[in-house]
Amino acid sequence: MANGTLAGRTAFVSGSGHNIGRAISVRLAEMGCNVVVNGSRDEDACKETARRVQAAGASALVLMGDMGSAGDVERIVAAALERFGTVDIVVNNAARRPHKPFLETTDEDWDAVIDVALTGAFRACRAFLPGMVEHGWGRIVNFAGMKAIHGYFEGAPISAAKHGVWGLTKALSEEFAPKGITANIVSPGQIRSEDVDADDPSRAAKIPAGFMGTPDDIAATVAFLASPEARFLTGQMIAVNGGQET
Template structure:
C-alpha cells in the first residue's frame, strides 16, 4: 500500500534500514558515545565503516567488532585527528582497502576547560586542530572520490557552543563556529557534484557509561530528559541516506527543544 501524497510505501520503509548498502563511511572518534552510535547506525543501514580513535585501541576494536557483526566490512584506523600526517595515513589505508569513501563524519573533538588568560598556544591548537582543521584534511582527502562518483555526504558536528560562548572554553566555541562556516562553504561549492554537507548540533547527551540522566541538566531541557547517542545517530543516518538528498548547508539541532 502506497501513500501517494507522502511518496512512500511499507516496502520502501522496510528498505531504509539497508539504504546505504555498498557505501563506505569514515567516522572519526568512533570508539564510544556518539561516534560509536553513528558507526553502528551506518552498519545497520548496510554501510561499511572505518572506525577511528586516537588512543584507546580496545574501544575502537570493540566498535569495529559490532560493526562487522552487522554483516558489513570494517577497518580500525587509529590516529590523532589533530595530526595532518595521521589523517593522510588513515586516508591512504582506507582508500587502498575500499577504493572510495562515500560518507565522512567529523566527530572527533577535545573539550578542555581553561581560563583564556592561562591558555598556551598548544592548548589552543590542540582543540582547533582536532575539531576544525581535521574537517579540512578529511574533506580534501575523501571528497575527490565523491566528486568522481557524483555522490557523497559530509556530516560535521557543532553543538550549542556554535550558538553561544563556552565559559573557559574559547577554542571550543571558535572551532564549533568555524565548523558551521566550513559546512556552509563546502555545501555551496559541492552541491552541483551530488555532495551534501551538513552539521548536527547535539544538545545535552548522556554518555554511554551513565546509567541515568543528570537531573540538574535534564531539568533545563524542555523534553525533561537528556538525549542519548542513538538520537544523534538517527539524524546522522538520515542525513547520510538517499532520502536526505535535498538537505545541504544546514545545522540541525537535536537537543530536546533547548535551542540556545
C-alpha cells in the same frame, strides 16, 4: 531507515571509539554501510566499535590516529582508500574539549583544539571529496555543539573551532551541492554517555522535552543526513537538543 539503504557505501567516522561516534558507526552499519573506525588513543574501544559494526553485517576497518596530525590523517586516508576504494560519507566527530580560563590559554592549548576539530575536518573532507565528486554522490556530516555555539565557558578554543567548522560546512555545501554532495552540521544538546543509564535531573530539568538525549538520538539524525532521502538537505545546522534554545 531500512537495512540496505546505504549498501555498498563506506563511511569514515572520526572519534568513533565511544559514545556518539560508536552509535553513528553502528547505525550506519545497520544501513549496510562499511565503516572506517577511528580513534586517537583507545584502540580496544575502537576494536569494540568495529566488532559491533561487523555484527550488524558490515565491514569495518580500525585506523588509529590523531586527526590533528597531518601525517596521521594522510596515513588514515591512504589505508581507507586502499581497503574500500572510496569513502562516500565523512563524519567528522573527533574533538578535544579542555576547560581553561581564556587568559591562561597558551598557543599550544589553542592549536591542540583547532587542529583536531577544524583542521582535521578540513583535511578529511579535502582527502575524500575527490572520490565523491567522481561518483556524483557524497555526504559530509560535521559536528558543533550547543555549548560551543552559545559560547563555551572557559573553552574559547572549542567555540572558535566549532564556529569554524560551521563556516566550513556552509562553504562546502555551496561548492559541492551541484555535484550530488551534501554537507551539514549536527549540534547536540545534553547527551548522556553510553555508560550512564539515568538522566542528570539538574540537566534534564532545563530541557523542554524533559529528558537528556542519548548517542542513539544523534546517530539517528546522522543516519538520515547520510541517506539518499536527505538529498535536498544541505548547508544546515541540525540542533538535536530536546527543544533547548540553540
